[in-house]
Amino acid sequence: MVDDAAGRAHPKLPELLRRGARVLAVAPHSDRRPEGTRATLHLDRDGQAGAPRGRLVLSSREGNRTLSLAGDQVADAWSDRLGRALAGLRDPGPWPEDTSLPDEVSLSELLARTGTGAPGSAPADRRLRAVIGQAADGPVFVDFDQDPHLVLAGTIGFGKSVLLHGLVGSLAASQPPDRVAFVLIDFKNSSSFDCYRALPNADVFTSGDANRLVSRVLTALVTAVEERNSALGDGGLIRHHQLHDSGELPPNAQWPLPHLFVVVDEYATLAKTVPGAAARLAQIARLGRSAGVHLVIGSQRPGDIDPGIRSQCVGQMIALALNADDSTRLLGHGRAVALQDQPRGRALLQHGERSAPVLFQAGHLLTDHRPLESDEVRVRAAWPPPAPALNRGAINLADSPDVRWITSTVRARDEALRRSMREVRWRPWLAELPLSLPWDEFTPEPAPPGDGPVLLSYGRADLPEVLDQRPAVWRLGAEHSGNLAVHGTDRSGRSTVLHALLASARAYDEDRLRVYAADFGDRGRLARAASLLPHAGLVVDGTESDPETAALALLDELAEHLAARERAGTLLASRPVLVLLVDGWPSWLDCLKNASAQGRRSARSGAEVGDAxxxxxxxxxxxxxxxxxxxxxxxxxxxxxxxWRPAANAEENLYLRPAQVQDYAAVLPLSAPNLPSGIAGRAVRHATQDGSTPYAVQIASPLLTPPTAG
Incomplete structure (x- = not known):
């Protein structure tokens, strides 16, 4: 069958026809049929041969015989079904003819052979690429100058983590620490990335870390990417690599702005465990292309990866053994299925969905120990039965000689940078809040001069969205704020919040602030601390013999101030600011109810007390x-x-450790990783009046009184 112009004009074709070969040639017109054609079949669209339109006309070479034929055609619906069935097929290109690859390849040998890194050597390759394995025709590189991100997928037990470790090791060995840095996130319930904790340009996070920590780091990374793009734009640069090409630092940027690699092993587990992680990683993938922030995603199944991430990572894809559906979803074809019967670490590298895949053996880090026996059980139904899986054990890298020389090399380069006064500050996030914060280590917000608002600081706020930590402040004044509700279980730090407010109140005089207190939850210690203030008002100590009378007196005095200020109707009447601190709301309510029932102070009813x-x-x-x-x-x-429920009348809320996390499910608009748990004095601040994002706060413990039990 001949279906092109070159074939129809081939000089050997007439000879074939003369010798009796049966040749079917397809041509756009009868004038272009091959020489020696004995019969022609053409579609008569207009009925020019005297036959009905649309018939097939068969004519001999001499033209003395013509037949009109009705074509045995298929229905349009059948053609549509066939076309849709074929639409997903892609031509992956030829499979490498020489597939005699080694079963194992040493990463250190690859680095030495390619000159991209060796023990004690200086980095020789300024291109941002990493050698990761051996193909039939030589070493295989992942080029992050060409494509900034990478997706790596493979069934468990076939070397996905080995390949990720090799990629990190290759980049660390071939690039100076002021050019590359790593955020390594491993959610396989293992510590496989722990071997890189000693690198000065790497941080490791695992499933054993608190989810709030991982969430905080990802949030800070999104902010850092946005700031990088802004700094590059201010310097007239479009992409990050132009910064290293020019050697000039753009305005408002902090040197050295290294390439930052965010490497995730077991993406699906991370996305399920840390709410919001998938959305933040998608933002990093989208914005990081020009900012020098690279995403490397490892997953067992490509379908688990967020579409927003996959769409940004189609430039470079690596597949280990996959089933047919996952192979097609990642690469556009099913060739990764054949890797199930290959040695561990056998993989395909493909650039784009239409390019030919490259078969290679992944380089691995040498270990001083035999591979640990895996307790994994895998059942596969296939015919013919597959060959036994090779080398499926887990790898222990704790004492890997490769990791040791990579670490020593990177640390030596880092020390050389420090000696040259080029300190590398690559982490785009601040240190975590401290587990405890003594008052003498805390700097409260200073009192504004004049008639500004009263600012009572109570702790240190963590704001990863803006890469900042600052005093957490309760703003007071008629135009500035409302009430404050402090939620928490016993010994979570509730009373400490009120003590911190008292300590901060010492910065104000009686013309700007007056403090009242009702202590029904701190065994009298809050009352004693409040009474020491020079601008203290009435103070009720719930441990006294007759707190009911004092409680009603306090409520009456504040009610009188409220009525007088409402009658005055001027801003000046709102001075000084009056603050009532109530520790132990239920006991305070019971005290007022008892006073009402006993007829104290003008025998007001319970309803009247509630109205007040x-x-x-x-x-x-x-x-x-x-x-x-x-x-x-x-x-x-x-x-x-x-x-008069505080929960319904508080514009600002502090949520400390609950008795059960579920207690906050209906009231706190936060995902689970951000809920305070296990740390006394750690709170989440949520304000309804300013629309701000909830954030974490570590309460400052003042030295005015001994540590409180609340």
């Missing part, structure tokens, strides 16, 4: 009277249906 509380909570902030209360989630929703 409601007015204080709801209308007090508008005239400079604010309330801070402590209690559990259930406590601060008391009384049920009451208008």
């Amino acid at each position: 509380l409601a007015r204080l909570l709801q209308r007090g902030p508008s005239v400079g009277i604010h309330v801070a209360v402590t209690g559990s989630i259930a406590d601060l929703r008391l009384p049920p249906g009451g208008a």
